Amino acid sequence: MSKEILSIKNLNINSVSNKKRNQILKNINFYLFKNEILGIVGESGSGKTTLARYLLGIIDKDNMETSVDEYFIDDIKIDPLFKNIKKLRGAFINMIMQNPVLSLNPTMTIQEHFKIVLSDVSGIKIKEKQDYLIEKLLKSVAMPNYKDVLKKYPMELSVGMNQRINIALSVVNKPKILILDEPTSSVDEENKEKILNIINSFVKNNKMSAILITHDILSAVKVCHRVLVMRKGSIVDNFYSSQINFNNKYTAELYNGALLKRKKVKFNKKNDILIEMNKIYKNFGNIKVLNNFSMFLKRGETLGIVGPSGSGKTTISKLILGIYKPAHGYINIKKTIKIEIIFQNANLSLNHNQKIFRLLNEENYINKKKEYSRSLIFNFLKDFNLQINILEKYITELSEGQKQIIAIIRSLLNKPDVIILDEPTSSLDSINQKKILDLLIKIKKKYNLTYILISHNQRVIDYMCDRCICL
Amino acid sequence: MKGNIIKFTFTFIFVVVAILIFILYFSPIKYNSIVSEPHLSPSFEYIFGTDYLGRDLFIRICYAILNTLFIVICSIFCSLFFGVIYGAYAGYKGGKIEKNMIIFLNILESIPSFLLIIVFLVLLNNFLSERSSIFGILIALSIVSWIYLSRIIINETKKIMDTDYVQYAIIKKASFWHIFKFHLLPNFRNIIIIIIIQKIPSFIFIESFLSFVGIGIQPPLPSLGKMISDGVKVFRFYPHELFIPVLTIIFIVFIFNIIGEIIIRNKKEYV
Numbered sequence: 015m016s017k018e019i020l021s022i023k024n025l026n027i028n029s030v031s032n033k034k035r036n037q038i039l040k041n042i043n044f045y046l047f048k049n050e051i052l053g054i055v056g057e058s059g060s061g062k063t064t065l066a067r068y069l070l071g072i073i074d075k076d077n078m079e080t081s082v083d084e085y086f087i088d089d090i091k092i093d094p095l096f097k098n099i100k101k102l103r104g105a106f107i108n109m110i111m112q113n114p115v116l117s118l119n120p121t122m123t124i125q126e127h128f129k130i131v132l133s134d135v136s137g138i139k140i141k142e143k144q145d146y147l148i149e150k151l152l153k154s155v156a157m158p159n160y161k162d163v164l165k166k167y168p169m170e171l172s173v174g175m176n177q178r179i180n181i182a183l184s185v186v187n188k189p190k191i192l193i194l195d196e197p198t199s200s201v202d203e204e205n206k207e208k209i210l211n212i213i214n215s216f217v218k219n220n221k222m223s224a225i226l227i228t229h230d231i232l233s234a235v236k237v238c239h240r241v242l243v244m245r246k247g248s249i250v251d252n253f254y255s256s257q258i259n260f261n262n263k264y265t266a267e268l269y270n271g272a273l274l275k276r277k278k279v280k281f282n283k284k285n286d287i288l289i290e291m292n293k294i295y296k297n298f299g300n301i302k303v304l305n306n307f308s309m310f311l312k313r314g315e316t317l318g319i320v321g322p323s324g325s326g327k328t329t330i331s332k333l334i335l336g337i338y339k340p341a342h343g344y345i346n347i348k349k350t351i352k353i354e355i356i357f358q359n360a361n362l363s364l365n366h367n368q369k370i371f372r373l374l375n376e377e378n379y380i381n382k383k384k385e386y387s388r389s390l391i392f393n394f395l396k397d398f399n400l401q402i403n404i405l406e407k408y409i410t411e412l413s414e415g416q417k418q419i420i421a422i423i424r425s426l427l428n429k430p431d432v433i434i435l436d437e438p439t440s441s442l443d444s445i446n447q448k449k450i451l452d453l454l455i456k457i458k459k460k461y462n463l464t465y466i467l468i469s470h471n472q473r474v475i476d477y478m479c480d481r482c483i484c485l
Numbered sequence: 486m487k488g489n490i491i492k493f494t495f496t497f498i499f500v501v502v503a504i505l506i507f508i509l510y511f512s513p514i515k516y517n518s519i520v521s522e523p524h525l526s527p528s529f530e531y532i533f534g535t536d537y538l539g540r541d542l543f544i545r546i547c548y549a550i551l552n553t554l555f556i557v558i559c560s561i562f563c564s565l566f567f568g569v570i571y572g573a574y575a576g577y578k579g580g581k582i583e584k585n586m587i588i589f590l591n592i593l594e595s596i597p598s599f600l601l602i603i604v605f606l607v608l609l610n611n612f613l614s615e616r617s618s619i620f621g622i623l624i625a626l627s628i629v630s631w632i633y634l635s636r637i638i639i640n641e642t643k644k645i646m647d648t649d650y651v652q653y654a655i656i657k658k659a660s661f662w663h664i665f666k667f668h669l670l671p672n673f674r675n676i677i678i679i680i681i682i683q684k685i686p687s688f689i690f691i692e693s694f695l696s697f698v699g700i701g702i703q704p705p706l707p708s709l710g711k712m713i714s715d716g717v718k719v720f721r722f723y724p725h726e727l728f729i730p731v732l733t734i735i736f737i738v739f740i741f742n743i744i745g746e747i748i749i750r751n752k753k754e755y756v
Contacts, residue, residue, distance in 0.1 A: 335656050355656060363649035367671030379667060380659040 021045040024083040040248040053238035057443040071096030108189040114176035118168035125164040151182040174205035229443040271444035274477040285313040294343035316465040318475035321485030354425035358437040360417035371405040415446040545707040557688040563627035568634030576642025615703040
């Protein structure tokens, strides 16, 4: 671990659109040693992905202005217009993108993907040799029954499987540098661990260097040798993961936000039961989703529902809300209670083309009642440190965390008893996640709420819940 | 930027229409008044000359442009009205109802649209007077064009119905009208504007063609298509009678095409 394989000095990137200039990256200096895994961590919007795309020279040149003093890949000086990076791409430096399903061609089988890479890029055209290599690669990414997988199309496989195929495809040519852009963000907890392990062993066995870009500081510390912390386009901290010291306040905040240490909350066990589900069966066609599922919910508690993706978490919430009807079994919901739901992605749960004031009043429009007065809404906004002028804005003008807060206010305005939280923080980075979770705990006390928290993140469940159901 | 182009387009149409109405209202010459000898060349008195009956071509062209714009804009709005409601309802209901509604569209679309228009107009012109032939062509154009529109709207609606905010409204037991007004219509805005501006040139063309063939706007009402067909007969001796209406159509279509092109080029930041 001595020689630098990639180094970059004083990189600045501005986005230019509609005569507005916006600095995305400010004065970036870093280097990557041989056989090292470097982590780049930051909130969403801190410029991580832009940096990764710049390294490969696939940046949007029409809308971006770049300036750099020096950019070396293994003693080759990269020209600022990326004229000489084309030869290096694929063979020397390679990238794995954020969404594994979208980065494979949906009209080609997995075998065809491998064939193209093998014959066009590495020039191996003998069929037996190709088959041998494909088998070896798929075994090395721990792909179960790989022979069936080869005949399938990307959409027939799960997200985790697709990501493994992406990894296998990207290492066909044994690149020296591998850039991983959020490889685990669309994968559930169980697969996440597996994929990180595969990446780790791959890099070690093949003597590669890798850059892991993620918003999850815990997995970065686990996998990487060295971690860079980015904030608003510049690198604010740089530490070895073997010796974590929180000299930097921001790093400490990120780390503690991700750890989520639990505070004990008292909860009276004698409270009345609000929702009861008994021996529920539910299937979609031939796929059985719920099989003899029972649960109850008491007033004032926070019930967690954990499970991998596809285990029927969202189905339960939809059964409670009455969108689906169970095939067998009964659901008993107390008649006087009002149930609200807060969705996973605040971006999709609020209409982009309506002003926030109208969004908050939606239930009144549905029931043809009077709008909430501005002073009433203002009382809620004050609790969340938002300004009154936000009511005249559109949702696109807000940050990710603020969007989720608006969704929470919309639910609170209708005076609910039970709120179903469907992965409320999975699209947020660790700092925003902690903020929202703390807020949820605060408003639970203030308005005497009962929560059902659906999540695939065990840490979030541990932090929030009194009781937990595993699917 | 995007708002400016659309504002500019609508003010442009408005200003042109206002000028045309102003000219027609204050000019002593009417579209059907015979003012002078036939086949006069353009001069200071009659800017575009006169036609085979000695009517002022300039006034007739102004009137014809107004007729065309009226037909085109009204038929686009009629087809938008039916297409959007039909498409949104089909997309909202989904399942069997959507399937049947799409089958109905397929049946209508399997008939060649020009044939449908011609049959419809020939039938309708028997009942309508010459002056109301404008409404015949308006109805015929709307009947044909809403099918294409509602197809786009069905797909768009299905996309929006999948989002969480519509799901939330459904949980709250919202009616179709609430979802349509509150969620669907604001999301259609961009696509509708693009369709309007794209469709205007082709509608102008169809209208002129039908009048050229003789089943569109009926004389004595002036229309660009009819003026061209009159011009063709005397083309050898009085070429201005053909070229002036032809150039007018080219000019109008050209302007709307350019505006449409600008908007579609900016579509990226726009949709």
